[in-house]
Amino acid sequence: GENVEQHPSTLSVQEGDSAVIKCTYSDSASNYFPWYKQELGKGPQLIIDIRSNVGEKKDQRIAVTLNKTAKHFSLHITETQPEDSAVYFCAASQINTGTASKLTFGTGTRLQVTL
Amino acid sequence: DGGITQSPKYLFRKEGQNVTLSCEQNLNHDAMYWYRQDPGQGLRLIYYSQIVNDFQKGDIAEGYSVSREKKESFPLTVTSAQKNPTAFYLCASSPRQGRHPFFGQGTRLTVV
Numbered sequence: 001g002e003n004v005e006q007h008p009s010t011l012s013v014q015e016g017d018s019a020v021i022k023c024t025y026s027d028s029a030s031n032y033f034p035w036y037k038q039e040l041g042k043g044p045q046l047i048i049d050i051r052s053n054v055g056e057k058k059d060q061r062i063a064v065t066l067n068k069t070a071k072h073f074s075l076h077i078t079e080t081q082p083e084d085s086a087v088y089f090c091a092a093s094q095i096n097t098g099t100a101s102k103l104t105f106g107t108g109t110r111l112q113v114t115l
Numbered sequence: 116d117g118g119i120t121q122s123p124k125y126l127f128r129k130e131g132q133n134v135t136l137s138c139e140q141n142l143n144h145d146a147m148y149w150y151r152q153d154p155g156q157g158l159r160l161i162y163y164s165q166i167v168n169d170f171q172k173g174d175i176a177e178g179y180s181v182s183r184e185k186k187e188s189f190p191l192t193v194t195s196a197q198k199n200p201t202a203f204y205l206c207a208s209s210p211r212q213g214r215h216p217f218f219g220q221g222t223r224l225t226v227v
Contacts, residue, residue: 044158089158095215101209101214108157
């Protein structure tokens with residue numbers, strides 16, 4: 001089955017700096033890579049996702065890059081703000097029309113943005 | 116408002132008792148999922164259902180049971196056979212058209 005590794009487990013940055021979280025996956029058949037943000041005591045919320053036919057995707061201060069050959073993908077947050085502080089999870093899945101989206105998650109990165 | 120409702124938010128049970136966690140969605144999603152989250156770990160899939168009256172085991176199904184009698188509902192029973200039931204349980208749903216799952220707010224189960 002799929003195995004997703006995520007690094008670092010904790011990340012502290014100053015407000016305004018950039019943050020980068022990296023993930024690797026093992027199954028070359030995986031074709032969908034979402035990133036979730038989880039605030040304390042709440043369920044994860046999708047912040048950005050990327051499919052295997054795309055190398056990079058950007059949404060305002062957040063971007064994700066994918067290297068299929070190396071089987072790794074990364075989350076980039078620029079101009080970090082205190083409200084970016086949370087736990088971030090990467091995930092991988094084979095997503096096909098008509099089938100359930102079974103995600104395999106990384107172990108999470110706790111991001112702290114300090115003033 | 117459309118969404119996924121998990122209840123209760125906090126649940127306490129004595130060891131040896133079965134307990135059922137509720138999950139309801141009004142998003143008209145076909146697929147529903149249960150994940151377990153432990154401190155410092157990612158989310159692990161317990162069970163999932165692609166359609167009413169059908170469900171499959173995930174990676175850590177032992178000690179759990181589910182039912183899917185209605186499209187909107189996917190309750191999870193944590194049985195006394197689950198050796199370490201204390202955890203944060205997350206329910207999710209997704210359309211069958213290959214979209215990402217949407218998560219509920221979770222139920223924190225504590226077994227004493």
